[in-house]
Amino acid sequence: MRLGALLLYVLLIGYGSLYPFSGWRASLNGSLAFLSAPWPHHITRTDLITNILAYLPLGYLLAAWLRLYLSRWRTVLWAILATSLFSLLMEWSQTFLPGRIAATQDIAANVTGAMVGVMLYRLLQESKWPGHLLPGWRGRWLAPGLWSNFGLLMLALWGLSQLSLDVPSLVAGNLKTHFVPFWEIPGNDGYRFHLLHALIFGLEGALASLLIASLMRHPPRKLSGWAAIFGFVLVCKLLAAALLLKGWVLPRLLSAEMVSGMVLAALLIFWARREPAGLHAQFLALLLTLAGALQFLLHSNAMRAFSGGSGAIPLNITALAAWVALVWPALVLILLWLHPRPLARRVP
Template sequence: MTASPSHKTTALPLALAYAALVVYASLYPFADWRDQGIVPWAYLAAPWPRYWTGFDFGINVAGYVPLGFLCALAVLRTRPQAGAWQAVLRATVAGAVLAFAMETLQSYLPARIPSNVDLGLNALGTLVGAVLAAVLERLGALARWSRLRSGWFVQDARGALLLLALWPAALLFPAAVPFGLGQVFERLESAIAGWLADTPFLDWLPVRQFELQPLVPAVEMLCVMLGALVPCLLAYGVARAWPRRVVLAALMLGLGLAASALSAALSYGPEHAWTWMGPPVQVGIVAAAVLALLLLPLPRRLCTALLLLALCVHLGLLNQAPESAYFAQTLATWEQGRFIRFHGLAQWLGWAWPFAAIVYALAALARRPARTGIG
């Protein structure tokens, strides 16, 4: 497979983002670091652990498969002369080094237990992902994807594609309003007050004269509509033609519904997977779909401008509401057991995603407009 030197691949930023995810998941909760008085890699000589489950085995392999795939793909795209198996080797070494670093650092965390078995399974998962990328490259699937990407999206689309790929993951931590990413005002206010406690600067903070009230159904519906419409507008800003916009809008709305249902099922049980779909939410989703269809013919830059407007209005409305009444319960569920590796990461992603999208939209509007496709 050959690659154009000017081609910008999404694989590299995705690989870096996923590596950051691995670091967060491996070292959470980042608290009570201590020295045990032994070398941090002593776990390498430890015997087979007494307690082991199939879930532990599967999650340690599966968690590193995307990393191996993305690292190998990044090598194939940025250094096509290296060859498929060189890409596999480099990706596997990178994943194994990262896994070794994470297990070693876990020696300093009382809440985590380093394991040579975890290290081996992580390296195996990286190898599986890298081999998968090499096989797909040999079969020509990656070249076809590259051609498909060029036919569907403008050249400088990797920022939008990265945000679109992260959007469903950002929805995994339950929010007060479905699709309500970026609800940070109340928590930010409390955090700043805590940082400034016992200092004269605490008096500098503005005093809120009212308590945050739950959103009325009409405003909730508007928040849901804007939250579901945002990824559609983001996709419209990089899609080359309106028929592709139809597919992308349907895909993003479908992924949003699936991620929200999965979040509810993980947090409150499978029987509650769709309890969040009240009348305001249903109307908001339908309204978002209708608006997505009406906005199909608009030029890309106008869609990006509307994306920026929708994000600002959405954040303004959403941050007038308090956090979910079930937040404490959800927090306790995600902080314990199987969710300890993912708690906090999905929440931070949900907080940061809309602000990253605002930065992207501002940068896209500042660039010279392209003349290809819907212009």
């Protein structure tokens, strides 16, 4: 399982680094010329954060697999060396793709993320703090079994999807055109409410909250417990946006679509709260899958004229997060459909 997870994540990183896999051509200045190029005067915060976060799981998974065969310090050494070579390979391959820019600062950010992942693996061992606290914490709060493990993986994928540049992430690309704060709507004559965006925000917020509740050993029964889970989902979304945006931009996230979507999410949670993994939650997962597919079609090249958008897909690691956001609801739908249910009691 460790090797399988590692290989799958390597494929995902390769996809995010080499998309769109077309237009290959020889580099004009030499494929390794980027190694001697000076660093740019300005490094975008989005690229820096996404590169670090993208390679953090790679370092963690590689260390977890290598530790089965190597000693502690050899695991650290070989994990960092392997991720450095893999990052160099990805940057070198980008020199043959138009629209992609290979840079040594990207390699530095990737290696930094991998090192953090390796150190995180060391900290989470049961012989260390806080690693030895995790089994007890999980046994106290989360349901046991393989289904719960896959549920935690779905939550990790949901967190990755928040680094996308489109909905359901709060960043959602160009804030000046796609997001208008609700207090600026009265004076904006050209404003058009994006109903699909609000629907996706509401469905995603409700589904993430219901998934968390379904993984708990004792799902909340009181509204205060549901409010805490929903608040946790909102905080995660805001933290992901804060990683990619400057502080002065964050208030613009309070758009009419986002606010109305969160109100819708609260109503949907109240509607489906009695059985977090039941038919109501599965129905929401299906709706979110269809809404995400419609959002993708409206922003693809084939539907550019209808949507009025650019139809562009980001050519960096955030493209991986965009695809995860697209397939995540379908994976949750399958997981909820396979949810184990207790046997019915016989009535004497």
